[in-house]
Amino acid sequence: MSVTGKNIARHLRSAAIDQPDALATKSPLSVSPSGAVTHAHSTFLELDRESDAAARLFQDAGISQGTRTLLAVKPGHDLIVGMFGLIKLGAIPVAIDPGMGWATYLKCVKHSQPTAVVGIRRATLLSRFPLAAFASIRNRITIGTAHWINRLARQMSANPFPISEVQADDLAAILFTSGSTGTPKGVRYTHGMFEAQIRLIRETYGVQSGEVDMPMLPLFALFNPALGMTTVTPLLDPARPASANPAPIVSTLLAEKVTNSFGSPAIWSRITEYCQRKGIKLPSLRRLLIAGAPVPDGLLEQLRTIAPQCKIHTPYGATECLPVTSIESEELLGPLRQLTLSGRGTCVGRPVAGVEIRVIHETESALNDYTEAKMCAPGEVGEIIATGPSVTQEYDNLPTATRLAKIREGNRLWHRMGDLGSLDADGRLFFLGRKVEKVRHAGGDLYTEAVEPTFRAHPWVARCA
Template sequence: MTTTTADIAALLDGRPDAVALVESRKGASRTTRRGELVRRCHRIALALREAGVRPGHKAVVMTRDAHDLTAVSYALGLLGAVPVLIEPRAEVGRCLRDVAPDVFIGEPLAHLGRRALGWGRPHVRVALVTGSAPLPAGRRLLTRTRADGSRLPHVREPGGDEPALIAFTSGSTGRPKGAEYRRSTLAGQLDALTTLMGPRPGDVLLAGFLPVALLGPLLGLTTVAPAVNHLAPARTPPEELVGPVLEHRASIVLASPAVLALIARHCARHGVTLPSVRQVLSFGAPLRTGLADALRGAVPDDAEILSVYGATECLPVSAIGDHDLRASRAAPPAGHAGTCLGRPLPGVRARILDADATGLGEIAVTGPTVSPAYHARPDADAVTKSDTGHGVLHRTGDLGRIDDEGRLWFLGRKAHLVTGAGFTLTTEDIEATADTAPGVRRTALVGVGTAVCQLPVLCVEPLPSTPHAAALAAVRAVLREHPQGHRVGALLIRPSFPTDPRHNSKTDRMRLAGWAAGRLRGRIR
């Protein structure tokens, strides 16, 4: 596949009557067919050009409407402009200072924030409002009326591997950074996702993460965007997820573990099954076997459940099925504690840098899915990027090993190592074991105290139905079977962990460590 954003119209022109995108909101669906999407993109591109948008302009697109996000981003690509996607709950002002956008396109709420907080000032020269709600003195970008038959004005053909998209990281592991995707990066991602999903005629993708709505139609998939609460995905009403799967007979479900847990719990509670689903892809955090078991109760026996590893800067990298995941947990190779991530996808190469005597080091990746640079962040590039004979090598910040079968193993983030007196603990090594304790939703290992003499503290989030004392007893029991379990100096119950804003699946360890320090005041050395 050689797909680029400049080829959007050609991609979508085939099968004009096929459904491209469905937005499902509170029992109502809004459908756009492929031919209609092409016409809408052309009309929006005309409007953007008339408003002053030109090739090379950086255009922030901030809307929770899947149709508007997709059509506007495609239209910008047709013009040769560069869409910029920023997490709504990230440090938006700082992100906009980094990117210095020429254009700001968004729903009224985003513009209110822009005006009140000075986002993008003084760089934004073109500001356009999407949606139907009025905004005083706002210039509307009409995205929902019918095309008038006008043709897209001539724009120059892209010259080489030009910038195609800037996607900001969520900020869950540090200051948000804008990962630059070039035309080849998007093409590589589409190739990798095609390999991963193996799309079939008639497949329907449920996109539990809004930006996936951009890629689904380009993969030839009918893409359903459910009413996920994008500011707090784990608080999404589960019927807003399960209902669209059943109504539109979704065959592929792509979501974070937090969203997949909502689906699994709803199905178990109400005795619902999802007979149309042939594949589940879990993104954003490691898939635990307990959640995989719960999903197994909702999907057909022959359905594939995949845990997919990657990051905004390199997505996807590898994948592992739930059956292989269980087998790896039951009999890990010697010295390979942690969580197995599977083998790298075709064309992706993984290396372990700065490895110790056990082979533990930082996971680094090369391949067509790797973002070549951060936008306007040479400091971050200097730390994480280097040129190799196989392209740009990206340091992920994740700790891991590669076993004799070529499989990646994840041990946690470098920044989250817990260093005690004469020992070091990786978070995933301890948590992958502790999370198997009955009655426990998840655990998180944090270090409290000075950097070289930390007290390892394991925070425990029990299931709502589990008494706190029972949860702690269960965790203690499984830790006794772990060779490093005796290093854990304290167990603390926390009914709900702070998590990342994008997926609600990664624990915010800085906040959790601060909370634990307050609870253990007096025990900190």
């Protein structure tokens, strides 16, 4: 049974009606010395009612439709409850990656001007410090404590919380970019864009209701109620994936029969090395999405040995536009490998359904209209642009950055990815790296992904940047 409306939170209500007893979340409680993890379970009905209760508590605390709310919660069940509680209420969650560093984090908070914070105790205490970043905050709600759990239990009801009525182009959340190659920017996500992403993920990767997902990137867990997947939270600090202990993660992958996962090359390198060293296979994995950085061919080959039945995808996109293209490891490890090693760049595949890409002549100037963009010929290196239903319209309170990043074409908007690459005659996109990382040289421009793959292929090279 579908719940009507445009609010993205309706998908959780639909899941609670259609499969009330199916498991929605599994969150780690404890880990044994051997790496075995004990989990707390919640069904879709329980998750829906908990987020209803959270919405009531947020409302009682003064949060209402349109309230910008800094969400500072650890990955897992509480993050999902908090996010859906806010979105049901019509409030605007502001999500900032704490891994970007404290000073940068504070700049992002100050820029987004939240008037409320929902977070763990440490976050709400820090928000009381007399810092300019927190000057706009009026309401603070601490979640995850025994007191919060008791208050939540008292608000639980069989009567559903009325989900806020919104339009598809209404603001749903503000998600900050990582800032890995520049200043992080708040990206304005509408309910319609979230809806488009859910549809693209389901159609592109054939996700089925009843699957079990372990998202290594926390916010991807928020798509799972709409996809009908169980979310298993890994014991992992997403800000430091390269330092993760793979033992409890692998133990959980096996014990929970995880079928799907989305993560970075850094974390999957740790998992793969551990599995190979211990002689462990991952037979339940059907689908693996690896993104966030270039994926070495060696990692893809190793993954195919520990999960031979698994389809390994390397999607390409950005916070402002995701997914854009996608490709499977089987194609990457074929003839395309030699093209990459010859300096052509890393192939990131063809556009997903509904998305169009172009490569235009590189420029630092704003392009106010699509007619101002000069198209590159097949094989010619230029700037990558994309358009489609999941392309965000603007940055938050950054009109200059928005003007530089967007190109208007009638009713359509193209996003300038900030990346360089080329298209071949078959419509495949070859990624050559970030514009800001290009090295100008008298003998010709140098691109990161024209150079680094050769070094990454050397058996004595562990990492290359």
